Every structure is written in C-alpha cells, then in structure tokens.
Amino acid sequence: MNPSSKVMCRYIKGVTLGEGTYGVVFKAIDRVTNRTVAVKKIRLGKYKEGVNVTALREIKLLKELHDPNIIELIDVYPHKRNLHLVFEFMESDLEAVIRDRNIVLSPADIKSYMQMTLKGLAVCHKKWVLHRDMKPNNLLLGPDGQLKLADFGLARIFGSPDRKFTHQVFARWYRAPELLFGSKLYGPGVDIWAAGCIFAELILRRPFLQGSSDIDQLGKIFGAFGTPRESQWPDMTALPDYVEYQYSPPQPFRSLFPTASEDCLDLLQRLFTYDPRSRISAQQALEHRYFFIEPAATRPQLLRRPPPRPEGPPKPLELKSPTEPFVFSPPNKARRVQLFGGDIRTAGEANRESSTQDFRDRGTPADAIMVPMSSDPKTALRPTLNSTDRTHLKRKLDMDLALQHTPRGLG
C-alpha cells in the first residue's frame, strides 16, 4: 500500500469547515486516536512555486512549538500532490466569544483568556518566534475551553541581527505604532501591543482602535493614549515612515476602560507602552499582579462557550491570511465592522447568517461597509503608507485629526 493512501485511510473526511486563501479545511476523524481533527488542504500554486511559503512557515514553526496554548500540528501528509496539515479540532474562536452578546464576560473570564493568550505568546517569544498576526479570530478555543494561538502563516523566527522584516503584518487594528511608522527591525513587542488590543477588546466587547487607514490607525492610537513625546519614545523620530502628528493629550486610562480594575488598567498601560523597548514582555505580563489578585482567572473548562460553529461556511480556523507582503483582513472581520457600524443596541441581535447574506448582496466586503478595515487583494482598495501617501501626508493628517473629534469606534 502506498504511504499516502495509508494516511488517507487514517483520517475519515467529514464536512468542509471553510475555505482559506491557500486551501480548504475539513473536519475529520483520526482513526488511530479517535480524535476529531481539522485537516487543512494546501493547494499547490499551479505548479510554479511549489509548496506555499505561508504553509511552509506554519509547518516549520509549529513543528518547533508544543504547548497547551499553541495549536497542535498533529500530522502532515501529501496526497495527490496536495499537502495536508492535520490540526487538533477547535470549536470556536475568541472573536465569536466577544461577538456573542449572550455571553457575559466577567473580569475573571477576561483574566483567564488573557492569561492563556500571554502564555502562548511567552512560549513563542522564548523560542524566538514572532506570531505577527495576533487577533481574536486567530485565538482558537478548544472543547476543554483552552485558548490556543493559531495561524502561524505570518510568523517568523527573529533574533538574527539586522534582519529586516516587513512592517505589513497584523490586521491593522492590532498593529503596533512602530509598525505603523514603518519599522523593519522590530521584536516581540509587536505581538504584545496586539495582545493589549485583544485585552481591551475583551473588556469593551468591540475592537478597541478601529482605524480606517494606517494613518487613521495612528490617529486613533494617539487620540486615546496621547501623541507620544520624545521622552516617552526616543527612537520614534528615526522610524522610516515617521511623521509628526499634531499633539493630542492622552485621555485618562480610567475613562477609556471605565469598568476595569486598577491592576487591569496598570497592565493595559504596560502593554500599550509606546517605546517597544520598555513595553512589558509576555513573561513579565504573566507575572503582573493582575494575575495574582482576586478574582482568580476562571478555569478554562468553566468558560462559557458560544454555540458550535454552523457546519459549512462561514469559516473555522483563521486561514485567511494571504501571503506576504500585504496583510488583508479576512472578510469576516469586515462583517464585524458592519455589525458594529450600525446601531449598537441592535448589533448584538444581528444574526450571523443574515449579515453574511446581506453581504453577498452588496458585493465585496469593502463595498458593504462604511469604513473598510482593509480590503480584499483583488479590490486593491487597501491604503498603505506608500510614497505618494507620504507626500500628501500632512494634509491627510489634518483630516484625520479633524475626524478624531467625532466619537470613536461606534460612529
């Protein structure tokens, strides 16, 4: 028996869970262990460049990372010229939790989610891996409530001296200010900033800083935390895309997160430190007193879970990160924008199916929403900080700053 048919026999194919940019994901049963698994089928790019680099990156790094808070790559096998990645099956993701208005997130629940997120990150950073695509949608939840970091398609090994990276990583709302200023020599701080955004999102139950462009994103950040001063972030002015922003004062942290406890605020403040070099590390964050005082973090198995994903599309495992260098947000992110773009009082009731349906009627995700977070590669609407942008930057900045006076987020 040839080896590939042997492995095909090992996994009994079930329903299709969704489709990503580089393949289909289906549910399957592992006959050897009786486990439910998710099999990601990697399409080979028309026989030109072999195994997709994104998939290769994921394989390479997940083979090195084994932790309860990181998605497990159980197996890889080739079949009919396609590579199949076998992952543990995950029921849901953090985005679904945040969006599900029937779920109340207590401070203890939030603490539990943050602890698991930071634990996963700490392991990555300890092994010199940057995730580079942290967002609620990539934090998957297992049947036992465990949160696991997934989608390492943008992740990289760091630590090589002078290696330049692209700054076009992360979905925009989770992008650290140094990335927005075009830094190419960055470190684990970029993941930490995103973790801060996720923390804030858990508290607020909506994406915290919803910029509509890179420039607007910086505007939103500065609008909340104040324009950084030279003393706060000495290297800022040396960054490639640095532009001076009109000074805006920081808002008191307390007013940004009215319901958060003192320790919670203190940790948030450390995660949102401007200077990446003084930003707290994942390990330090885990040792922060926030995690040691009452209320204790909810045990994962006691966390309330959203109803299981509907079978068939929409999607399961993240998987929508396209290949380098641009990072576009998956359409379902746009869906969420739409959700909150409307009336917040009815937003929670908005039905998932109907909103997806809505969407198809209205053409591309970008058409369907007022403020596109980013766009589909094909529509090419996504604003980036290119040189043309920069020449007009001042003008745009004025505009952005003017916009800032309107209430943020909910419009």
Added chain:
Amino acid sequence: MAANFWASSHCKKLLDQEEVSQVLPADQERGFTPEDVKLIKIQFSSYIKSLGGHAKVRQRVIATAIAYFRRVYTRKSFSEYDPYLVAPTCLYLASKAEESTVQAKLLVFYMKKIPTDDKAHRYDIKDVLEMEMRLLEALDYYLVIYHPYRPLVQLLQDAGLTDITPCTWSLVNDTYRTDLILIYPPFMIALACIYIASVIKEKDTRLWFEELRVDMNVIKNIAMEILDFYDNYRQIPEDRINQALSKLPQRS
C-alpha cells in the same frame, strides 16, 4: 548561542556518528562503500554551495540546504533519491525556509549553467517541485536548523578574538563538507573551529576554554574530524569521485 537550541527539533534530532555514516541497505546492494557515500556527500555539498553562489543566497541558506541534504541521506538511499535532483531541491526548500525564496525558474536556470555532467541538466522545474514534496516527507517536516555562525560571533567576542573571525568563519563553512551539523550542537562546532583557528593564528585560548567548562574531549573530537577532512578530502581525485558516482542508478 541562539537561546533555544536545546528545545529545538534540531537538538532532538541529533544523531550518532554511526547512524550518520551507515550505508543504507539499498545502497549497499549497489556496491556503495562508506567511503563512496562520504565522497558523494562532499561532492554535492560543493555543488549546493556553488549553486547557492550563483543564486546569490545567504551563507545560511546554503548551510541549511546542505544540512537537509545530509539529513535526507541518513534515511533515504542514493539509489532511490537521485542526488542530482535532491541537491538543488534542498537549496530551493532551504531558501524558502530561511525566508529568502529563490524562484524555481531561476534555480533551474542556474542548474543548467553549472558545468556538471549532464545528469543535473535534464531536470526541470516540475521535477524540483515534485521532489520538494518528497523531501519534506523525508525530513519529517522538520525544517529549522541551527548553525554555528551565530554562536561563533558571540563566542569570538567573548574571547576577545574578533580578529580571527575570517579564519574561523571559513573553517565553519568547511564543516559543512562533513556530517558534523547532524551530530553535534552548533555551538560545539563553533568552539572546535575557534580551537583550530587559535592554533593556526597562535592565540592562547587555553584559559578561556577552561573557563567555559565545556567537554574538551568533544571539542577535540570535532576538531579532529575537521582536520581529517583537510588532510584527506580537501582535494579528491576526479576519477575517485566518478567511480563513486558511477554506482548511482542510470536514470533515463
């Protein structure tokens, strides 16, 4: 050294000398001797290096490719996996894994440019891409390889010997003509190279090595292996190589 070699798959996958230098049954049947296998590996390590030079990849990519090549042939026979195709494919896969992809098209172009016998010239993009999948499987999908280069820089700084960097660096490059990378932790290989370089350049490193508290026997074994390469394999007579290569199956 890179902080987490000890937790890496590379570390867990380190092999014994015996496992590395054994001749697989399929190759034994074709009459390959351990010496033949050694020569073929040296030959193709050089080939990968010159192909990498044409494609202008970083030294790191070449080093990773050679490590892949050598690792593959601890499990797969030369009879089954044609080294003329495996070698360039290792470079292709390494270029992706090290985040500096060389286009398959270009690689095949350089393959045809390098003068070898015709065997390497009949492979095309399609073959490289097909072999890529088989290689991944043969490597059991473990792709992260640590190299002595990074620890080398740090160790030389620590020893205050940065002036012998070029000499030591070349020594490290030459270790890839051996199977050392599959057997020893990279920092040990770096230390052995420093050890040799300090003798060549007449630097007194005795005290520094003592303070390191590493097993000097291991370092000396590695150093012996490197010196053996220089003594016996620096120049290999062409007919000796050809004799070994002639045992490869004739592929149409």
